Every structure is written in C-alpha cells, then in structure tokens.
Amino acid sequence: GQQLNQSPQSMFIQEGEDVSMNCTSSSIFNTWLWYKQDPGEGPVLLIALYKAGELTSNGRLTAQFGITRKDSFLNISASIPSDVGIYFCAGQLVSGNNRKLIWGLGTSLAVNP
C-alpha cells in the first residue's frame, strides 16, 4: 500500500533541544495529521492541518502544511522527557469519496534528561 516518507526514523536528543521531523509524498493531500503514540497506547491526535501553507501550533508543537500539498513538518520546541514516543504523520488524499488515511512509518523520539 501507499505510504508517506517520514524522516528521521529515530532521534535521540537532550532535554531542552528542539526537534524537527517531516513527511513527504508523491501525491497531493488535502489534509495532514500528526499523531503521538506512547508505549502501550493508541495514537493521539496532536495537530490537524487543512490548508496549503497553514501553520498551526499546539503548545510547544508547531506543524505546517507544505505549499506544494505534498509535505508537512512537525517541530517540537524545548523538548522534555514526556515528549518521548513515536510520532506519526498521516495524510488524506484528494479524492471524492476516499475516507482512508495514508500513514508514515513513524519517528521514534528519545529524550535524555
């Protein structure tokens, strides 16, 4: 099945550092979503983006919908230990009745206190 290219695959950073991850696609999307998954739990929606160029923040998290509609990035500022987890991007293809998301494989984030 189709997948998004999500990078980096993993990151190990020091507490207080900023983090950046991104997703790219060869197809045009009309929605980009960013999720976080803690160990043993289901993914939780962090940020939803619906318009090319849109920049949205949620606390220390900021995400942008790329102008080309084929990419998105997520930034985390001043990381803390509870930011540890796997971050997934997901996109909705431009298609009339399509109700399925395309997923990235995730970025695993580790934070050293």
Added chain:
Amino acid sequence: DAGITQSPRHKVTETGTPVTLRCHQTENHRYMYWYRQDPGHGLRLIHYSYGVKDTDKGEVSDGYSVSRSKTEDFLLTLESATSSQTSVYFCAISGKGGYTGEQFFGPGTRLTVL
C-alpha cells in the same frame, strides 16, 4: 477521550482458532476502522466501515472479516488465526459532525497467536 473502547485488551490463542475483537464507541461517529500495528510496518488498514452494514477492505484484509450491525460496534474476526496475525490491533473512529479526516484511536488489543 473520544469514547472508544476495545475488548479484549489482551488475548492469547492457538493457531486455527477463531477470534473476534470488538470496538465500541459512544460518540456516534459514522466511520470506523481496524488497523494492525507491527514493528517496521507502522499502522496498516485491515477493514473499515462507512455506515451500518457498509464495509470495505483495506490493504491487509486477507484472513480477516468485519461486521457492523449497529453504529456503536465494529467487530473484527479472524476466522482461523495464524501466527502471522500476532499483532497489536487498533480501532479508530471518525466522522462525527462530518468527515474531516481526523481519526481517534482506541487503546488497542494485543493478540498473540501460538
């Protein structure tokens, strides 16, 4: 809290036995999804439902069937479980108030097939 539960949360079964996982929602979302999550593969869609008795296949549907007899419940059945179906299964819901793409996930079911 999106009002979504999964049962059981953990199950160990033997190869060849039938298994049914249940997803229950209290939020009146139109769309419901079943995913499996395996290391290195991320989330893969098994089946989804776009209404009562309306379902469609995802990318890894072989060996799985689903049923949705009422809005609140979406059942995933493994007719004859195999070791390759050992995985963590997540249910997701979407579409309350209109479809936006946002999906909300349950806590997952960890299934082990021996």
